[in-house]
Amino acid sequence: MSTAGSAASRKQKTEAMAEVCSVRVGNTLFGVPISHILEIVGAARPQRVPLAPGYVGGLVHYRGDVLTTVSLRQLLQLPPKEGTQDILVLESEGGCFGLLVDSVGEVLTVSAADYESNPSILDERRRTLLAGAYKLKSGLLVMLDPDRVDPLRLGASQAA
Amino acid sequence: MDDLTREFLIESQEGLDRMERCLTELEERPHDASLLADIFRSVHTIKGTTGFLGFKRLEKLAHAGENLLGLLRDEKLAVNAAVITVLLHLLDGLRSILKTIEAEGGEGTGEDAELIARLEELQARERAPDAGGANQAASAVGKAADGGRVLEPGSPRAPAAQGGAAPAAATAVETAEAAPPAAEAAAQENPAPAVADGQKGRTQAAGSATESTLRVDVALLNRIMNLVGELVLTRNQVLQATAADPNMTMLSRRLDMVTADLRESVMKARMQPVSNVFSKMPRMVRDLSQSLGRRVSLKMEGQETELDKSLLEAIKDPLTHAVRNALDHGIEPAAEREAAGKDPEGTLVLRAVQEGSHVVIEISDDGAGIAVDKVRAKAIERGLITPERAAQLAERELLQLIFLPGFSTAAQVTNVSGRGVGMDVVRTNVEKIGGKVELDSRVGKGTTVRLRIPLTLAIIPALIVRSLEQSFALPQAALSELVHVPPEQAATAIEWIENAPLYRLRGRLLPLVFLDRLLMPGRECELAADRDNYIAVLDADGRSFGLVVDSLADPEEIVVKPLSAVLKDIGLYSGATVLGNADLALILDPGSIAMKAGVAMASDEESARAVEEEAETEAAKAEFLLVEAAGRNAAVPLGDVLRIEQLPLSRIEYIGYRPVLNFEGQLLPVEDSGGILAAAEGNPDAQIVVVVCREGGRHVGIAVSHVLDVAAGSSLFEAGTNQRTSGVTLLKERVTGVVDLGGVAPLPATEGAPEELGAVTEGVA
Numbered sequence: 001m002s003t004a005g006s007a008a009s010r011k012q013k014t015e016a017m018a019e020v021c022s023v024r025v026g027n028t029l030f031g032v033p034i035s036h037i038l039e040i041v042g043a044a045r046p047q048r049v050p051l052a053p054g055y056v057g058g059l060v061h062y063r064g065d066v067l068t069t070v071s072l073r074q075l076l077q078l079p080p081k082e083g084t085q086d087i088l089v090l091e092s093e094g095g096c097f098g099l100l101v102d103s104v105g106e107v108l109t110v111s112a113a114d115y116e117s118n119p120s121i122l123d124e125r126r127r128t129l130l131a132g133a134y135k136l137k138s139g140l141l142v143m144l145d146p147d148r149v150d151p152l153r154l155g156a157s158q159a160a
Numbered sequence: 161m162d163d164l165t166r167e168f169l170i171e172s173q174e175g176l177d178r179m180e181r182c183l184t185e186l187e188e189r190p191h192d193a194s195l196l197a198d199i200f201r202s203v204h205t206i207k208g209t210t211g212f213l214g215f216k217r218l219e220k221l222a223h224a225g226e227n228l229l230g231l232l233r234d235e236k237l238a239v240n241a242a243v244i245t246v247l248l249h250l251l252d253g254l255r256s257i258l259k260t261i262e263a264e265g266g267e268g269t270g271e272d273a274e275l276i277a278r279l280e281e282l283q284a285r286e287r288a289p290d291a292g293g294a295n296q297a298a299s300a301v302g303k304a305a306d307g308g309r310v311l312e313p314g315s316p317r318a319p320a321a322q323g324g325a326a327p328a329a330a331t332a333v334e335t336a337e338a339a340p341p342a343a344e345a346a347a348q349e350n351p352a353p354a355v356a357d358g359q360k361g362r363t364q365a366a367g368s369a370t371e372s373t374l375r376v377d378v379a380l381l382n383r384i385m386n387l388v389g390e391l392v393l394t395r396n397q398v399l400q401a402t403a404a405d406p407n408m409t410m411l412s413r414r415l416d417m418v419t420a421d422l423r424e425s426v427m428k429a430r431m432q433p434v435s436n437v438f439s440k441m442p443r444m445v446r447d448l449s450q451s452l453g454r455r456v457s458l459k460m461e462g463q464e465t466e467l468d469k470s471l472l473e474a475i476k477d478p479l480t481h482a483v484r485n486a487l488d489h490g491i492e493p494a495a496e497r498e499a500a501g502k503d504p505e506g507t508l509v510l511r512a513v514q515e516g517s518h519v520v521i522e523i524s525d526d527g528a529g530i531a532v533d534k535v536r537a538k539a540i541e542r543g544l545i546t547p548e549r550a551a552q553l554a555e556r557e558l559l560q561l562i563f564l565p566g567f568s569t570a571a572q573v574t575n576v577s578g579r580g581v582g583m584d585v586v587r588t589n590v591e592k593i594g595g596k597v598e599l600d601s602r603v604g605k606g607t608t609v610r611l612r613i614p615l616t617l618a619i620i621p622a623l624i625v626r627s628l629e630q631s632f633a634l635p636q637a638a639l640s641e642l643v644h645v646p647p648e649q650a651a652t653a654i655e656w657i658e659n660a661p662l663y664r665l666r667g668r669l670l671p672l673v674f675l676d677r678l679l680m681p682g683r684e685c686e687l688a689a690d691r692d693n694y695i696a697v698l699d700a701d702g703r704s705f706g707l708v709v710d711s712l713a714d715p716e717e718i719v720v721k722p723l724s725a726v727l728k729d730i731g732l733y734s735g736a737t738v739l740g741n742a743d744l745a746l747i748l749d750p751g752s753i754a755m756k757a758g759v760a761m762a763s764d765e766e767s768a769r770a771v772e773e774e775a776e777t778e779a780a781k782a783e784f785l786l787v788e789a790a791g792r793n794a795a796v797p798l799g800d801v802l803r804i805e806q807l808p809l810s811r812i813e814y815i816g817y818r819p820v821l822n823f824e825g826q827l828l829p830v831e832d833s834g835g836i837l838a839a840a841e842g843n844p845d846a847q848i849v850v851v852v853c854r855e856g857g858r859h860v861g862i863a864v865s866h867v868l869d870v871a872a873g874s875s876l877f878e879a880g881t882n883q884r885t886s887g888v889t890l891l892k893e894r895v896t897g898v899v900d901l902g903g904v905a906p907l908p909a910t911e912g913a914p915e916e917l918g919a920v921t922e923g924v925a
Contacts, residue, residue, distance in 0.1 A: 152724075
């Protein structure tokens with residue numbers, strides 16, 4: 001996926017469609033490719049883990065296993081949210097992990113033609129987490145790179 | 161690695177295990193043809209399949225071994241110690257190549273020329289005296305070898321052999337599983353028809369076993385276990401939700417039963433007999449006793465006792481250590497034994513038995529036992545304990561010193577043991593899986609090491625505690641007692657040395673760790689004055705400390721779930737679990753908490769304590785549990801008290817006149833010299849108190865009316881002689897009789913003669 005908008009990519013428009021699950025955190029609409037999502041767990045209250053790294057949102061019980069969750073709010077340095085949150089269960093190399101978001105919205109079909117990569121003014125922290133945006137009629141859908149929010153990877157980058 | 165190779169590795173591993181067992185048996189029964197045939201078959205199968213898979217090095221070695229085994233099997237060569245030693249080396253050689261294949265995918269570049277030469281040398285020895293026989297043998301071997309090579313891919317002889325052999329061989333070339341039977345079929349070309357027939361029979365037997373059993377990946381079993389755990393939780397919630405609805409009662413009860421059954425079956429699927437580990441021991445004992453110059457006979461009992469697979473793996477090392485120790489430090493050289501009037505051949509007994517929810521593995525020898533004086537001297541020499549402190553320890557406590565890291569009583573360092581990494585490794589490994597190590601030793605009589613292993617790892621008993629408004633699980637295995645500090649004592653209960661909080665527990669200073677402060681640095685270390693406080697006294701890896709928590713919930717059997725790597729790295733939690741109320745709880749790791757909080761090992765702790773003069777004099781006194789029986793006071797040595805049970809009188813049963821207590825499937829003799837049971841008879845609702853004590857290797861119960869207190873006793877000296885009196889102690893300024901635990905007659909089931917049954921000891925003064 002390179003910069004969109006050229007005549008060539010417009011031609012491929014029908015083929016280059018992607019399905020993205022939209023989630024809301026704070027005022028932003030984020031997107032996660034549905035191919036990475038195993039399941040969506042609604043209205044969860046993760047159990048806090050004292051002394052855990054800041055980005056760990058806690059533990060939830062998921063299909064007989066205990067799932068570590070990553071708080072997107074924490075990653076984006078937003079204040080914690082009161083009440084329950086929704087969880088996207090994502091697949092990663094080291095197993096599964098949960099991504100804590102404020103709420104999960106609908107699955108959107110987006111076209112590669114509307115894609116634009118990260119703007120240069122984005123701060124370093126966000127630039128590593130985000131993978132560009134789709135320009136929708138209602139606003140921007142900011143894409144998350146599921147691999148970059150993997151707790152294993154976050155742990156490694158923090159240690160480094 | 162492809163499936164074919166993996167299958168081959170598993171099968172070869174099993175074959176070699178069988179070969180090892182047969183070899184040690186062969187030493188006792190050198191003329192047993194069936195053992196030789198079994199060994200031949202193991203090596204032959206490996207050779208046949210390796211050719212097929214293209215492992216040339218392995219094939220060469222197996223081939224050399226097979227030639228020798230062929231001669232042995234055909235009685236062209238007699239089995240003797242030298243032959244067995246070489247065959248054991250062959251076994252090791254084959255194993256190490258298999259290991260290389262498993263690790264690297266290839267068989268490595270090592271040379272086996274020396275071993276092959278030794279194998280051939282033994283064959284040559286046979287050939288020299290009887291040339292005719294040897295020629296025949298050589299041709300026989302040649303033929304057998306040809307048969308084995310039949311399956312080599314690309315070999316021009318392969319199609320011909322397929323035609324000649326049984327139809328099974330035709331399919332064999334295509335499927336990996338069938339390779340061993342095919343090798344078998346090829347072996348039937350062998351010139352020894354009787355043996356070939358025997359093999360045929362066994363092949364059929366093996367075939368039927370394959371049909372009724374199935375290899376299952378352990379990871380899959382773990383997954384099933386997880387799901388069953390999940391089902392158990394869901395069941396709990398369903399049961400709660402449907403409790404009010406009478407229509408659902410039958411259904412939920414059925415769900416309850418099925419779930420319990422399912423859970424049990426899955427646990428059973430993970431169980432393996434301890435013989436899997438025990439079977440390695442004869443070989444080891446043989447090798448060790450030879451290199452140490454001891455004569456040892458090994459007896460193994462209870463091999464069919466089953467244990468969870470992962471636990472079985474975990475006890476391999478401790479068991480090996482304990483057996484090594486028994487041979488090196490325990491059993492004396494034959495001459496020494498004879499001089500002591502013992503059978504020159506020592507006996508080592510490995511016994512496995514299930515006791516309630518634990519499996520006990522005993523390693524007992526009839527060797528020299530552990531000399532307590534030597535232990536004391538060594539511990540002082542190594543600086544593990546101060547001389548003053550050592551002088552105060554009881555024999556039993558001194559014996560425990562050998563579990564300290566860096567302790568070894570071997571006079572000289574041998575390659576077997578004596579590097580100072582012995583018993584502490586045993587204890588650490590066993591405690592890691594929630595087990596316990598017990599030690600009994602009598603000088604001149606022998607030593608018994610007892611490993612007490614929980615039946616399963618996946619489910620452990622734990623106490624749920626609360627702190628920071630969160631639940632945490634504390635494994636019961638590490639928990640030794642709980643102390644309740646009521647609000648009014650909160651201000652005075654903790655004493656300080658600078659910034660170290662301490663609690664005075666029966667005269668000893670116990671270092672305290674505040675769980676909330678540990679988990680949330682910056683909080684104040686103090687007990688809340690407005691509510692109850694609890695101290696969980698934990699004992700982990702030889703470290704003893706008190707963990708201060710806000711409140712206690714119920715003990716629960718918890719299903720241990722692993723944590724992700726990120727959370728494991730915190731180092732305080734060993735896992736997580738889902739509680740009955742569907743809450744999540746982190747499982748605390750007492751060992752790591754002690755380390756993190758800087759709690760020292762017991763030995764350092766002891767010497768540090770010696771500085772504290774007041775604590776010193778307190779600790780010098782033996783401690784007793786003060787009990788009241790029929791209006792009189794009596795003392796029970798606190799160190800021997802395991803627990804105190806309050807139970808209805810109806811729980812007490814009788815064997816003849818002897819009152820006994822059936823406790824979790826174990827029979828406990830109950831001592832009733834105070835006549836408590838007799839007095840309460842006729843009152844079915846009466847509650848009695850039984851103090852469960854340890855006496856040597858057994859447990860006994862003492863019936864009492866009340867437990868009064870714990871107090872330090874002082875010795876009394878007889879007037880005139882100034883001799884220390886036995887059987888009485890000065891407790892709270894009153895002369896009190898000490899219950900004689902050794903005097904409690906054993907149960908008739910063990911060795912007590914019937915006439916002893918009614919015997920009443922002078923327990924209560």
